[in-house]
Amino acid sequence: MEYNFDEEIAFLTDITLAKGVSGREKEVAKTFIKYAEPYADEIKRDALGNVIAYHYGKPNGPVVMMCGHMDEVGFFVKSIEDNGLIRLHPIGGWWPLCLPSDLFVVTNKEGKEFLGVIGARAPHGVPQEQRKNVIPLENLYLDLGVKDKKMVDDLKIKVGDMVTPKVDFHVMNDGKTLMSKAFDDRIGAAIALRVLKNLKGVETECTYVCVGTTQEEVGLRGAKTSAYGVEPDIAFATDVSLSHDTPDVLDGGDSKLGAGVAMTLCDAGILSHPGLVNYLKETAQRLDIPYTNDFMAAGSTDAGTIHKTREGVMTMTVSLACRYYHSPYSMINYDDYINACKLMTEAIKNVDRKVVNKIREAKY
Template sequence: MSNEAIDLELLRNLSEADGIGGREREVSRIVHSYAQPYVDNIYYDNLGSIILKQNGINKNGPKVMLSAHMDEVGFEVRQITEQGFLKLLPIGGWWGHVMPAQEMTVTTNDNKKYIGVIGSRAPHGLSDEVKNKVMKPMSMFLDMGVDNKFEIEQMGIEIGNMITPNIKVRQMNNPNYLLGKAWDDRFSLGAELEVMKRTSVMDHEATLYFTGSTQEEVGIRGARSAVHKIKPDLAIAMDVTTAQDTPLDDRNVDNLGKGVVLAVLDSLTIANKGLLYRMKRLATEQKLDIRYDFMTVGGTDACNIHKAMDGIPTMTVSMPTRYMHSPRLMVNLDDYKQTITLLTEFCKTLSEKDVSLFKETTREALVDKY
């Protein structure tokens, strides 16, 4: 595995940036700034996905798309009450249990930021029926600590403004563990940019497209437009998967810090078997730890990429995270480093003749090649 240093400041900047579906500009600016020394062209599609093109040594080499989404789950301002409370509209999936008493950041149209707290109740005197009931996100509100609606309007807060968790990145007691918001999918986005940085000083036959997609959490939308812009020969989606290694699950599945996760399938995509076998072989050669993911609920950018045009050979490479779709997620740098090593080797070694192999449809034909 590569001993190259990990850019923790990049991860911090990506995590702490605010960017829900349709409001990813703050994140894409970080990506744009970081990528400039390492790519030959930077452009966008009409949904705001950023595409970073890195030329290969062969002009006719395969076009490879890596995709990690920039958006996080969050909220928009749905209503401003006369008392100055903000009613919430969830953008992406939220479970009511993880929301009460959390600090949130409201970002105005002119990029001013204000902190509020989601209202919660004291348990004293509440009936068991109320205490055992999960509050629905649509019933919640943000307390901005003001007297009335007029003060909210003076702050420049309007209907439709973005609301995100107010969380700073923290290295935990074991510094390989990182706590922060938006690791779904900024952890993968950071890994993608690290791969881009490494391949920039390598001779690779493929033309590489590193994509920061938009609106994944609200329907996997940005990847659909980006893939039509790129028209790749094959694609790798990068996303997180749910760790099940805490007392909440007690299943010892997708533990943090145990290496690369290859997604065999999810509810929306079946991995291209040629890509899956190639990743397995490369991981073995690099002496990486391999795990396999079978996520029966949810999907990744691969969902809309693999169905584009006449079909794109696609798979997902994942990293586990605890406490997904909550204000605070936990990830592990060992998984990050191994994923970067695997995808760098994949991009470096891919040749034009490989593409036809990935398009083979029978397992027997593929086993002979891999």
């Protein structure tokens, strides 16, 4: 398998800049399907909007599911003031500190987009004791540069319309660091899709199911229904994790940009299956792919609900270190992405009943 830098960047640009907050993943799903169609044996959708793409293995072979969630954090239009300013309802977790003066786009029901900026009061006249305070989310507003509510109505912007960051994709100055919106979790979706591409024409005993899930940021909802329908023997949730290499996250964690694939041993929603973790580590060691042990004290991924599906699924989270996620811009490392694609392709390609049984037995 070969990886062309320019082609990978074009792919990642396409998938990260697609707009889709939780419950509004339509544009992202179209992009996901566009990249899945040339390589999938079959593509299905379910009632929650999950995209489920199949690479079929041998009849009665094990089923391996890998998912990345398509939704991103953003906002809904909550209300429109008489003066045309828009109040926002957060979808997913935001820290208000990172929002004032940032550009956002409102997408109306017709798919038309309108630029706005989160209002940021000038410091002049603000009492000194207030300058250190973080503005509560409910006090933030989007300024479209209109004079009244009628102008907003004329744009056919309604309550419930989607609001997403207005950003560009950047390859940073080292040629390896990538910056865009929504790496949480379009990078996970990208890895799952790249594995699907890599397995095209490869005979496997297992059936590989590449899933773009919905509504992860509001409760792991799409993962619950898709895993129920897929009925996997093994599942990987691909996502992002903290990068422990900035002044505010220097806490001794191993996961850093460029340090390799982050294998999440536990988070608030799952204790990763030890047999599956061992299998992935052994595969990484055989391929000489760097990896780190990752621990998350708070938060979870789609793995948190997949492993509790039906009678239980052997599940773990595979992550990339990421800076600044849940903000308009985030950063990942290109080599980490490529290494994750190589590792997951090799690991999934070799899953058969013997491997599944060995993984299962490691727990008991």
